[in-house]
Amino acid sequence: xxxxxxxxxxDLHRRRSVIVRMNDAGxxxxxxxxxxxxxxxxxxxxxxxxxxEVALEACYGWYWxxxxxxxxxxxxxxVHPLGLHWDTRRVKNDVKDATELAHRxxxxxxxxxxxxxxxxxxxxxxxxxxxxxxxxxxxAKAQVHAVMxxxxxxxxxxxxxxxxxxxxxxxxxxxxxxxxxxxSLRDLLEAYNRELVMVEREIAGQLKDHAGYRAIQALxxxxxxxxxxxxxxxxxxxxxxxxxxxxxxxxxxxxxxxxDTKSRxxxxxxxxxxxxxxxxxxxxxxxxxxxxxAPAYMRIAERRGKKIARVAAARxxxxxxxxxxxxxxxxxxxxxxx
Numbered sequence: 001x002x003x004x005x006x007x008x009x010x011d012l013h014r015r016r017s018v019i020v021r022m023n024d025a026g027x028x029x030x031x032x033x034x035x036x037x038x039x040x041x042x043x044x045x046x047x048x049x050x051x052x053e054v055a056l057e058a059c060y061g062w063y064w065x066x067x068x069x070x071x072x073x074x075x076x077x078x079v080h081p082l083g084l085h086w087d088t089r090r091v092k093n094d095v096k097d098a099t100e101l102a103h104r105x106x107x108x109x110x111x112x113x114x115x116x117x118x119x120x121x122x123x124x125x126x127x128x129x130x131x132x133x134x135x136x137x138x139x140a141k142a143q144v145h146a147v148m149x150x151x152x153x154x155x156x157x158x159x160x161x162x163x164x165x166x167x168x169x170x171x172x173x174x175x176x177x178x179x180x181x182x183x184s185l186r187d188l189l190e191a192y193n194r195e196l197v198m199v200e201r202e203i204a205g206q207l208k209d210h211a212g213y214r215a216i217q218a219l220x221x222x223x224x225x226x227x228x229x230x231x232x233x234x235x236x237x238x239x240x241x242x243x244x245x246x247x248x249x250x251x252x253x254x255x256x257x258x259x260d261t262k263s264r265x266x267x268x269x270x271x272x273x274x275x276x277x278x279x280x281x282x283x284x285x286x287x288x289x290x291x292x293x294a295p296a297y298m299r300i301a302e303r304r305g306k307k308i309a310r311v312a313a314a315r316x317x318x319x320x321x322x323x324x325x326x327x328x329x330x331x332x333x334x335x336x337x338x
Contacts, residue, residue, distance in 0.1 A: 083111020220290030
């Protein structure tokens, strides 16, 4: 007798999880509550038989659970939380959440997200850690300026943390605990700079043979760091059928409100990778994308302002990034050079 297909919904938390098994008719077979542990998860999944369909929300710390489930032969569906609209439900608890995931999986009605392979997730860890180190370094610099402001000391250089600025800081008299704080912050800055060099060297080594990584650096404003962010966060470009899909995935396409014969476009959705949007906008902030993009930026800026023009230029830059990652070359730049 052939065993019927089972569907599993998992409401994953930091320490515990709720697992609901359901058959093809929508009948709940079992509700299990486990402490988060790979062995406990594997044993509970084994009750669903071979090749179960599993829905798992893309929540905090989902990596280990997805890896265990795939290793046990499950077909894992990663669910995008924003597509569930659970904030409008009258009753929300863990069992109902897991049951609803199983129901929607059975009906093929899940807002699915891409499960990045382990090598892409490892690269993302480095890129995101670099972003965190940079934010910490920026915070430390701001704190030094804050101490100077409290003491009425005006910075005489634009960059107080270059060689000249460091000499000025050595000569400044910071009394009492202010001096202790500045010394500690400067020590932290040295540590952050050292760690950033180490992380950037590792990122460059891992991407040295990546054709798309080299190709997109031909774009004005895209350097090694920005290129690494785009490669790591976008991942396998073949999963996206077109450049428009990439822009939509990054949350850089306009909202659409339509009713009957009325249709209105709003601002960009911003429902996508925050770091990709930041990298794209930052890349066009100074050079406006160079020759392929700058003329369009100027036209839009004249009509609708610089802010909208910057976003439009960033979207065009992402379009060229799509072709660079897909083909290993950006042909319009080669034509321009020729």
